[in-house]
Amino acid sequence: MAVIKVTTENFEKEVLNSDVTVLADFNADWCGPCRMLKPIVEEIAEENPNIKVVSINIDDEDELADEYDVASIPCVVVFKNGVEVERSIGFRPKDAIVELLGE
Amino acid sequence: MYDIVIIGAGPAGLTAAIHARRAEKSVLVLEASSYGGQIINTPVIENYPAAADISGFDFAQSIYNQAVKLGAEIKFEKAIRIENTEYDKSVVTPKGSYKCKAVIIATGSLNRKLGLDNEDNLAGRGVSYCATCDGAFYKNKPVAVVGGGNTALEDALYLADIAQTVYLIHRRDTFRGEEATVSKLKQRDNVKFILNSTVTKLNAEKRLKSIEVTSTDGSTQTIEVNGLFTAIGRIPENQSFADVVSLDKDGYIIADETCKTNAKGIFTAGDNRTKSVRQLVTAASDGAIAATEAIKYIAE
Ligand SMILES: Cc1cc2nc3c(=O)[nH]c(=O)nc-3n(C[C@H](O)[C@H](O)[C@H](O)COP(=O)(O)OP(=O)(O)OC[C@H]3O[C@@H](n4cnc5c(N)ncnc54)[C@H](O)[C@@H]3O)c2cc1C
Numbered sequence: 001m002a003v004i005k006v007t008t009e010n011f012e013k014e015v016l017n018s019d020v021t022v023l024a025d026f027n028a029d030w031c032g033p034c035r036m037l038k039p040i041v042e043e044i045a046e047e048n049p050n051i052k053v054v055s056i057n058i059d060d061e062d063e064l065a066d067e068y069d070v071a072s073i074p075c076v077v078v079f080k081n082g083v084e085v086e087r088s089i090g091f092r093p094k095d096a097i098v099e100l101l102g103e
Numbered sequence: 104m105y106d107i108v109i110i111g112a113g114p115a116g117l118t119a120a121i122h123a124r125r126a127e128k129s130v131l132v133l134e135a136s137s138y139g140g141q142i143i144n145t146p147v148i149e150n151y152p153a154a155a156d157i158s159g160f161d162f163a164q165s166i167y168n169q170a171v172k173l174g175a176e177i178k179f180e181k182a183i184r185i186e187n188t189e190y191d192k193s194v195v196t197p198k199g200s201y202k203c204k205a206v207i208i209a210t211g212s213l214n215r216k217l218g219l220d221n222e223d224n225l226a227g228r229g230v231s232y233c234a235t236c237d238g239a240f241y242k243n244k245p246v247a248v249v250g251g252g253n254t255a256l257e258d259a260l261y262l263a264d265i266a267q268t269v270y271l272i273h274r275r276d277t278f279r280g281e282e283a284t285v286s287k288l289k290q291r292d293n294v295k296f297i298l299n300s301t302v303t304k305l306n307a308e309k310r311l312k313s314i315e316v317t318s319t320d321g322s323t324q325t326i327e328v329n330g331l332f333t334a335i336g337r338i339p340e341n342q343s344f345a346d347v348v349s350l351d352k353d354g355y356i357i358a359d360e361t362c363k364t365n366a367k368g369i370f371t372a373g374d375n376r377t378k379s380v381r382q383l384v385t386a387a388s389d390g391a392i393a394a395t396e397a398i399k400y401i402a403e
Contacts, residue, residue: 032160072227089227091137093179
């Protein structure tokens with residue numbers, strides 16, 4: 001599945017009310033490690049049709065970043081049933097991100 | 104069996120990979136985190152010859168592509184040990200063991216931490232080691248910078264444009280960094296100097312809320328800050344290899360410009376080596392030399 005762009009408007013619907021596990025990638029265009037992580041997050045989305053992968057731009061969505069205590073990016077947060085279950089900060093290799101999903 | 108296993112895909116390790124591949128040696132590069140090393144967060148590099156205005160990300164991407172195109176294999180695994188016997192060498196990771204004829208250790212350096220309780224848990228939740236990376240999260244909020252060198256001074260100046268207040272905390276009353284930057288900071292109304300003092304405690308509820316600062320006279324004060332930016336230098340991380348190569352008292356691998364360690368067939372390149380200038384150009388230069396020496400060693 002493709003990565004879905006999430007904003008304050010659709011966060012509740014796409015993330016909190018999702019039936020499946022959500023991997024949320026908080027990022028920004030100016031952040032080097034975020035750009036390195038991007039292709040990995042896209043691969044994970046393609047390879048795991050059973051989960052939902054979303055991208056949140058922290059410059060546009062600073063309220064979401066604030067609400068979820070994101071103060072360093074890239075920050076990947078895994079939500080199950082609308083609740084945060086895992087989080088990793090900084091660039092991580094693909095295996096480490098996949099492990100966060102715990103599927 | 105590889106000809107050369109390189110530990111670390113920073114500028115030094117990837118340059119070594121380029122040189123080794125051009126000599127048609129088989130190369131495995133092991134990387135614990137992201138390729139490119141410490142430079143990936145830097146917005147612009149201005150001192151690398153023939154690349155006047157390149158971002159750290161583009162620099163990393165370009166050197167990585169060059170190495171991979173030449174046939175270097177990269178695995179995202181952390182080297183935890185080197186086994187060095189009379190007959191062969193292996194580099195061990197949590198996932199496997201890679202036999203080779205020569206090893207190049209190019210593990211670079213890490214940010215030095217304050218060593219406080221909770222510091223690791225609060226990284227990314229108020230505690231930061233990179234002002235240009237995380238500064239944007241502290242618009243109009245109070246922050247503190249710890250350190251007395253150029254990095255700390257420049258971080259404070261950068262944050263003064265974004266944050267509400269910047270407390271600059273330094274354990275002495277004079278700065279190692281440039282006087283010109285200190286003067287610029289003194290002209291900023293929102294920069295407050297807290298000298299002869301160290302951070303002794305981090306107070307948090309989920310996120311950093313305040314810090315305790317202790318002065319050399321023994322008095323303490325609590326300062327409310329949302330962000331704490333630590334810039335107290337960098338340290339090498341070579342302890343995993345200390346049983347096979349000699350380190351100096353600060354943990355750097357002892358080697359001169361030939362990049363040869365005390366162990367035959369094990370070389371070192373980049374910021375983790377004993378040297379006086381730690382920059383991209385010297386890391387790249389070490390990479391070329393270490394690869395050339397490793398190739399010579401294999402031929403012997
Ligand atoms: C903020 C900042 C700005 C800078 N700006 C400039 C500049 O403008 N110009 C300039 O010339 N220099 C600059 N530098 C310095 C420059 O980045 C370094 O000198 C250079 O990156 C050193 O390269 P290296 O390959 O030796 O080490 P590093 O870049 O540190 O790379 C080492 C790599 O090894 C990996 N590694 C470590 N241990 C292991 C292990 N056990 N197993 C596997 N992998 C491992 C690390 O994850 C890392 O990717 C800057 C540094 C910083 C921090």
